Amino acid sequence: MLLDYLLRFADNALVLAQRLGEWVGKGPVLEEDIATTNVGLDLIGQARLWFAYASEVDAREGHAGRSEDRFAYFRDSGEFRNLLLVEQPNGNYADTIVRQFLFDQWHVLTLGQLTLSRDERIAAIAAKAIKEVRYHVERSRDWVIRLGDGTDVSHSRMQSAVDALWMYTGEMFSVDATERALIDAGVAADVEALQPHWSAAVNAAFDEATLVVPADAWMQGSRSRGGKQGVHTEHLSRLLAEMQSLPRSYPEARW
Amino acid sequence: MSVPGPATRIAEPAAAGPATLVSIAAVWRALASVPDPEVPVVSIVELGIVRDVVRERDEIVVTVTPTYSGCPATAMIEADIRTAVEEATGVRPRVQTALAPTWSTDWIAPEARGKLLRAGIAPPGMTLASDIATSARPITFTRPRAPVACPNCGSLRTSELARFGSTACKAQYRCTDCLEPFDYFKPH
Numbered sequence: 001m002l003l004d005y006l007l008r009f010a011d012n013a014l015v016l017a018q019r020l021g022e023w024v025g026k027g028p029v030l031e032e033d034i035a036t037t038n039v040g041l042d043l044i045g046q047a048r049l050w051f052a053y054a055s056e057v058d059a060r061e062g063h064a065g066r067s068e069d070r071f072a073y074f075r076d077s078g079e080f081r082n083l084l085l086v087e088q089p090n091g092n093y094a095d096t097i098v099r100q101f102l103f104d105q106w107h108v109l110t111l112g113q114l115t116l117s118r119d120e121r122i123a124a125i126a127a128k129a130i131k132e133v134r135y136h137v138e139r140s141r142d143w144v145i146r147l148g149d150g151t152d153v154s155h156s157r158m159q160s161a162v163d164a165l166w167m168y169t170g171e172m173f174s175v176d177a178t179e180r181a182l183i184d185a186g187v188a189a190d191v192e193a194l195q196p197h198w199s200a201a202v203n204a205a206f207d208e209a210t211l212v213v214p215a216d217a218w219m220q221g222s223r224s225r226g227g228k229q230g231v232h233t234e235h236l237s238r239l240l241a242e243m244q245s246l247p248r249s250y251p252e253a254r255w
Numbered sequence: 256m257s258v259p260g261p262a263t264r265i266a267e268p269a270a271a272g273p274a275t276l277v278s279i280a281a282v283w284r285a286l287a288s289v290p291d292p293e294v295p296v297v298s299i300v301e302l303g304i305v306r307d308v309v310r311e312r313d314e315i316v317v318t319v320t321p322t323y324s325g326c327p328a329t330a331m332i333e334a335d336i337r338t339a340v341e342e343a344t345g346v347r348p349r350v351q352t353a354l355a356p357t358w359s360t361d362w363i364a365p366e367a368r369g370k371l372l373r374a375g376i377a378p379p380g381m382t383l384a385s386d387i388a389t390s391a392r393p394i395t396f397t398r399p400r401a402p403v404a405c406p407n408c409g410s411l412r413t414s415e416l417a418r419f420g421s422t423a424c425k426a427q428y429r430c431t432d433c434l435e436p437f438d439y440f441k442p443h
Contacts, residue, residue, distance in 0.1 A: 031417030031427065038419040045325025049354065124355035128324055131357060131443055139418045 002119075003057045004081060004178050005188055007071070008228055010050030011082035014072060015236070016103065017043035018243050019090055028093050035139060039100070042132040047072075049125045073247040077230075077237040084220055084227040085168035087236040094157035097143045098165055104137035105201050106172045106194075113189035122187065141205050148209025155210065162206070163214050170219025171226040173198070179228075274315045277344045282308045282315055285343035289335045292328040293422045294440075296374040299332055303362025306353055315340065315348040320358045322443070323423040360443045371440060377406045377428065379442040403439050405430035415439075 020040035027033025051068040059065030066074075085103055090096045111133055114126035147154040173195040175183065182188035206213060225231050247253065286308070287300045299305055299319075307318040317336055321329050333350045341347045360379040363371075368378040402411045410432035420427040425438045 031419070035417060035419040038423055041325035041327070041423060042323060043325070045321070045323060049324055120355075124357075128321075128354050128357045132323060135418070135441070 001178050001181060002187070003054055003061060005182055006050050006054040006057060006122075008081040008083075010047050010054055010071065011080045012086050012103075012107075013043040013047035013050065015080065015082045015239065016086040016100075017041070017047060018239055019086065019088075019099075020096075022090055023096070032093070036096070039136050039139075042129075042136070046125070046129045046132070049128065053121050053125065069247065073244045077232050077240055079230060080227070080232065080236060080240070081230060082227050082232075082236075083168070083171055084233055085165065085172070087227065087233060087239060088165060088168065089235055091161065091164075092157055094147055094154065095161040095164070097140055097147060098158060098161035101137070101140035101144045101205065102165060102169055102202065104133060104140045105198055105205075106169075106191075108133045108137050109194045109197055109201075110189045110191060113194065117188070118186040144205050144211070145209045148206070148211040158209065159211055162211050166214050167217045167220045170217075171221035171228065174219075174222040174224065174226070176224040176228060274310055274313050274346045277310075277315055277346050279308050279310065281344050282317070282340055282348065285339045286317065286336065288343075289332070289339045292331045292335070294371070294374075294376065294424075296370045296376075297363075297367040299336070301364040301367035301370070303358060303364070304332065305336075315344070315346055317348045317350050318353050319350060320353050320356075322358050326423050328422075358443070360440065363440075372406050375406050375437055376425070377403050377437060377439040379440045403428055405433060405435065406437050407435040408433040 017040040020036050020043070023033060023036045025033065027036055048068055051071050054071060055065055055067060064070075083103070085099060088095075088099055108130060111126040111130040115123050115130060117123045117126065144158070148158045149155070150158075173191045175190075175192055179188050179191070183190045203213070220233075221227055221231070227236075283300070286305050287298050289299045291297055291299055291302050291304070294302070302322070304319050304322065305317065306320050307316075309316050309318075317340065319332065319336070329352075336350050337347055363378065371378040403413050403415075404411055405413050405428075407430060410430055412431045413428050414431060416427040416429050416436065418426050420438050424440055424443065426441050427436065428439045429436045
């Protein structure tokens, strides 16, 4: 159960980092190319911290104690536990920025709670990661406002991105049995309680950005049938096919 | 500049032998000679990356903490530590990583701030509150942040070019007085 929870955070970070890595060399301007890559690098580092702990818990739970690489490269999409939001394709830069902001804002609030986790290792990883994620959300929020309240073209692309991605935000706050038990034990973040704070922060940024939230959107992946339970959109398997192809073709490859 | 190089500071002769014969002070001196791979004007001790050196049974254990969790220099720093300590003391140390407490730029030694400045890198959190109150500031689209002094001319009229720079720990700035672009070591 704890393993499952750790993999959710590890996989969020890993999958989003892989997506951001797809921008390398193709960013709209050099500074943003560097920024996107740096955010991805932070997330890779965080994924490694989560995987390292997951590996120990895996061994404790009587499994093989799978390594970071086993977790990253040798699981299929059904075994990944990331949110549907982070696996969505990059689209144009507005799509990437909106995806980033919606996730960053959730991430910073969730990590904030996890710094108080009764599991000391989780608290330590969260304390490390939150310093980086605070910086991420400042940047993605700045861009949401800049592009939303920008030109007609940037505004319309941002609004389209919000319209397309909003349906993946409900899952971030839906609590399943695994999460409930760990919340009750003081280990996991109570995301339900965080939702009003997230909504307030997102609405404030969107107001400034002149963006509107779609009304009555159907929320994908809530009701315990989404990315956190291993039920993914088709985009994840394509991402994994690229990310995993080298180690799967040459399992013992060394640089 | 004729500042004594790091290598000249290793006075301790290489004492071949088990860890029990190695002085902790000698290990610290060796560590003080290890430059940060990405900001080589300062040592890893000055950056606050080395948290502890202890003797555990027949082993020297060096505890380090990562600056940024994805910092690609981490593996190189660990290798440099093993080499430097082994060369200075004859004992190969074990290097372990501690996540808590998390690294902060507050741990950068005061003398290292001067070294960063002389290398053209604005050190984190150097601006005085009195300077902020009286200085003119360019208007940017982002929310106001504390101004960063230009390492070249000292002007506070600087603006952020990009939130990320040449390494994970730096942002890119530009001085609007002397027009020089520079790296800013982000407070963390």
